[in-house]
Amino acid sequence: MMKAPVKEILQYVFDHPDLTTREAVFSYFSEIAWSVEKGEWNRLTHDQRMSFIEYLDVAARHVKR
Numbered sequence: 001m002m003k004a005p006v007k008e009i010l011q012y013v014f015d016h017p018d019l020t021t022r023e024a025v026f027s028y029f030s031e032i033a034w035s036v037e038k039g040e041w042n043r044l045t046h047d048q049r050m051s052f053i054e055y056l057d058v059a060a061r062h063v064k065r
Contacts, residue, residue: 005037006056013060021057025049 013024032038044052 006059009037010056010059010063013056021060022053025053025056 009025009028012028013019013021016024016027019027029038029041041049
């Protein structure tokens with residue numbers, strides 16, 4: 001089961017079909033001034049961010065909206 005913040009980010013990906021998952025995730029975090037999730041995002045390494053984006057990409061293909 002996905003946690004609410006991840007579902008919110010995934011919904012953002014769905015709501016922006018003109019963007020790749022990577023572009024949507026970076027856009028999502030650029031729109032937020034502050035949140036616990038943004039703080040966590042900012043602490044991730046590049047590789048960790050790419051792994052998260054890959055996870056969302058796979059989830060987007062399997063989750064029915």
